[in-house]
Amino acid sequence: MARFKAKPPSGAAEKPKNPKPTAAERSAYFARREAAKVLRSVLQGDARRRAVGSIKSLVYSPSIKNKKATFALVCQTLKHLPIVKDVLETANILNSRWKRQEELVFIITYDILFGQEISFIGDAEKFLVQRKSSLRSALARLMVRKKVKSIEDLVDFYQTPDVSKPRYIRVNTLKLDVDSALNELGKQYMVQKDDLVPDLLKLPPKCDLHDHPLVMNGSIFMQGKASSMVAAALAPKPGWEVLDACAAPGNKTVHLAALMRGKGKVIACELNKERIKRLQDTVRLSGADNIEVLHGDFLSLDPKDPPYSKVRAILLDPSCSGSGTVAERLDHLLPSYAAGQAANIDEAERLNKLASFQKKALAHALSFPQVERVVYSTCSVHQIENEDVVKSILPLAESHGFQLATPFPQWQRRGLPVLEGSEHLLRTDPVEDKEGFFIALFIRKDRTMVHQSSKPGRAIRDSSHLSSVETKRCLHRRKARITIPILFSGTFKRQLYCKPKSRLN
Structure with a gap:
């Protein structure tokens, strides 16, 4: 027999149906709130010029559950943040309650205007969705004001030169x-x-x-310009044995092989097993047959072992903070972005650990008996990973007969003036050059033709990096056999000397 549900009493109001949120809606709800927390830390740290870590380090902390969705929301909201702020100001819809949660408002507004068309749950979402028409109308007026015809053009208009x-x-x-x-x-x-x-x-x-x-x-x-400058600064000669100490993914490794015209030998050392395959793929793609991939720890290599005792040049591009690669980090989208701003305690500890490893690796590179040239490079803007590492290792380098040389003398941006000879270090600027790199070139004094000074921290001029005018002038003076006395080991020896027209850059 059929059963029928009793009808509610006449005049009684039916309870509104509240469908249970889907898994996608719940995931989006929590991702927006986690993204808002990260965004608040990023923006507050930027406003105080005291960053609390990179976006990645904040997103990938244990407290963030939905890391992938949170990272995407934070990055995309930062990318669109100037537009979102303008739209909210034009729409004039926020009361004091939501202004106190502006980071969450920024996230939701981005999702409404530019994100996926999904149902929104949550009080903040409902408040803004009810005012979707006002937001879109404000966006349309903004496009008219900026004289653009599409959303893509508007995004391009607001994007920084970086x-x-x-x-x-x-x-x-x-x-x-x-x-x-x-x-x-x-x-x-x-x-x-x-x-x-x-x-x-x-x-x-x-x-x-x-x-x-x-x-x-x-x-x-x-490959970026700054990255391409690293192997070129080392300038290995065909027929040499060269060691790339931290080789993966391998772009600099295969660049070394090309500079050597495929002659000689490049030992590509990489510790990380997962990155070895990427390195091998890069080498295979390049067609270089003079590269030997070595899965091992550079610091464990014995410089006196036969496989390494004849190495004449080392490229050392160790693990670093990556703070100079702003395009990947999106730091350049922060309201008050400034390269190298102070880090918090956790970030400072991380930088100290990185610098400690970098010093050990550079000291080890300088200990190889036949090495004539060593390049130390990072994609960092931090002094602690760059000038401070060189400064701490310079006395040891001097004891092995090395001095700083000047890579690319025509390049204007040089090291921070925190050590004698810093003008011979090379920096690229993350804003002007779109990448923040650091390069230091060490050359063993007794293997070079030209000496400038034996005073610690002073640079030597390596003729392979002279401009064409300087090279001609230098060759002319060598033909004239200009000589000066140089004090060496308590006696005077006569050395050919090419005096530059002006102070080294």
Whole structure:
């Protein structure tokens, strides 16, 4: 027999149905709140010029559960933050309650205007969704005011110059010559040669070359200018034995092989097992057959062992904070972004640990008996990882017969003035150059033709990095056999000397 539910008494109000939130809605709800906490820490730290760590370090802390969604929300909200702020100000919909939770409001507003079209649960979400029309109307008025026709154009309008980073590609001269690459790429893009690194080409921002045939077959590598300067600063000669101490992912390794024209030997050392495969893939793609991949710890290598006793150049690009790679970190989107701002206690501890390892690695590199050239580089803007490391190791370097040399003398940006000889260190600026890199070049004095001073911290001039004018002047004076007495080990010895026209850059 059929059963029927009793109808409610006449005049009694039915209870509104509240469907249970879906798993996706619950996940989005918590991700927005976790993202708001991270965003609050980031913005407050930036306002006080005292960062509480990178976005990644905050998102990947144990307290954040939905890390992937939280990271995406924080990054995208920061990217759109100037637009979101303008829209909220134009719409004028916030009361004092929601102004006290402005980071959550920023996150939700981004989701409403630019995010996925999903149902929103939560009081803040409901408040803003009910005012969706006002938000979208304010966005439309903003587009008219900025004279743009699309959301994409509006985003581009607000983006800082850092986002419009030129696309640099390095020609793999083991497979293709520079002029051929220039002609081939010139069929589709505006291409020009870089004025500093010989095998580097510069293309307009946002050129997507990931699927280009020249990339796929290893004829060209997508590599930033600052990164490409590292191997070029080491300038290994064909036939040398060279060691890349921390090699993965391998772009600098294969650059060394190309600079050596495939002659000699490059030992690519990498400790991380997971990164070894990436390194091997890079080497295979490059076509270099003079690279030996070594899975091991650089610090455990015995400089006197036969496989390493003949190494003449070492490239040391150790683990670092990565603070100079602002495009990946999105730090340049912060309201008051400034490179190298003070870190909190946790970040300071991390930097100290990194610097300790970097000092050990640099000291070890300088201990190889036949090494003539050592490059120490980082993608960091922090003094503790750069100038401080060099300063602490310089006395040891001197005891091994090394002095600082000047890579790329024509480059204007040099080291922070915290040690004698800092003007011979090289820095790239994360704002002006779109990457923050640091390069120090050590050359063993008794293996060079030209000496400038034996005083600690003073640099020597390496003729391979002289400008063409300086080189001609130097050669002319050598022909004239200009000599000066140099005090060495208590006796006077006569050495050929090429005096630069002005002080070294």
